[in-house]
Amino acid sequence: MEKKNMTRISTIHLLGFQTPENVKLLVFFIFLLLYCVTLCGNLLIITLVSYSKTLQSPMYIFLSQLAMSDIVLATDILPNTLRTVLVNDTILSFSDCLSQFYFFCATLIFDSLLLTVMSYDRYLAICKPLHYCLIMNHHCCCTLVIICWSLSFLTVLMHTLIIAQLQFCGPNIVDHFFCDLDPILKLSCSDTAFLQIEITLLTVLFDVIPFIFVVVSYVIIIVTILKIPSITGRKQVFSTCSSHLTVVYIYYGNLAFAYLVPSEGQLGNVTKFLSLSYTVVTPLINPVIYTLRNKDLKKALNIFLTNFCMCIAF
Template identity: 65%
Template sequence: MVEKNVSRITMIHLLGLQTPHIITFLIFFLFLLIYCVTICGNLLIILLVSYSKSLHSPMYFFLTQLSVSDILLVTDILPNTLHAVLMKGIIISFSNCISQFYFFSVSEGLECFLLTVMCYDRYVAICKPLHYTLLMNFQLCWMMIITCWVLSLLEGLILTLTVSQLDFCGPNIVNHFFCDLDPILQLSCSDTANILLEMTLMTIINVLIPFFTIIISYVYIIITIFKIPSITGRQKVFSTCSSHLTVVCIYYGSMVCVYLVPHRGESWGITKFLSLMYTVVTPLMNPIIYSLRNKDLKEAVAKIINHCLHSHFSK
């Protein structure tokens, strides 16, 4: 039997990104800019969908929930990251580290479920257009959103409670810029077999099932698109789901790479970079991709600007 250290970890030392000193302030202002743009961009989408009646449809309703998830994720990750960049590391309490892991788990799980729900919406719209209004009704949309939130909150709670019951007896150094599961487990002197099994089951439910559901849905979508006789018609239909497909590729591509890359030695630098992709870059890109590639959102922005200008000059 392994004898455990009686002293329990109370503080966690996050090493952060460990950037060269000469570019510290550049990296800090870059991340600060990303944080501001991400918050403003996602809030803009929420306001646009709430303000414009033409955007009161299931697709944009799900998009607002994705924006809420992105705001939750970057607010959980980036403030501590900014601090760690300036101070070349950051010391936080163990309870704050566990709290960060909980909100990270919730937002990541929510993102996976929402992308799946949005894919189903595009599947019905393209493959079953005559039944779209009947299938994607107001009650079903709310049921799907509530289910996404409940599953994400429960998954995060189960994982966090299991992690918090482990014994952590040092060292207290985490070679990452946030409290992810693998770095936390490396601090534990308990048997982590149960939580690894639990994590595997959660990954199947949260990542693999949604991922394969999205793939199967897009197979049917692509088959339906190729059945459209005109090239113009194909392009028009494909444009309605191209934004979602782009976000899925960025998000799942980086997540899959993180769990395939070995977490030892110099590979931590690669792991941190890939983690940045789905914790920082994806929330930033979501509103940009949907705004630039969506005609309805651009028209809604134009209407609001015209309304503001008309109100200003009419005074």
């Protein structure tokens, strides 16, 4: 076992993907394109929801917040990833590394909470339609969004402060393209048993319990939809939650695949590519799923593009 340097480390060396020189520029432009498309797609959703009078329902307000979270996640991960592609050994200060971990973890928790709230919104809309407007009013919608953001950032802040109190004595080399939890803890020479218990509790509170809530909600929703006598009616009702259900499947599927697959014996690049699924791919495809599968968004997009083209013409 490699003996750790007992000097407290102040910088982190991210190894990134160790891209061969002959494809380095190609990989860089691919990641740059993914970042630009992610920003444009999510900004488009925020713009449509903000300016379209037909997209002021709670479902679309929640969707705009999901888009904002995806922008934060992509901006937290991808710019530094672009740097690691060009410079294989990227140096970050330890505080910058913890900051990247903080925003990464906060957005993951926020996404989990928001997807749970969105499933509750769909449950009310489909199973309790007479009470929907009374319960899920504008005040309730805004309150739920604020609670999700506050819980996410405050919880991760406490968690990050605990990590910052650990002794990190090296080596300061992280074989990853961003500062994830496991690579950071591997640098610590402190006892992390208490922290592992805390991580387990946070996983149960912000991943397992929300996932169970979402599953139960959609079981009730599906049972309710199946009771609708008209096939056309079933399709219309199910179409209002199909996009959200797809995003839920992708979100929890990617997390489960990345974190539940044993890392023992995996090559470094395998772990990195698994991490790409929820740090890069998910923020990219979320706006694609909603804009392609939602008639209201497609209609608002057509109106927006028409007005935009008319403004340019005049």
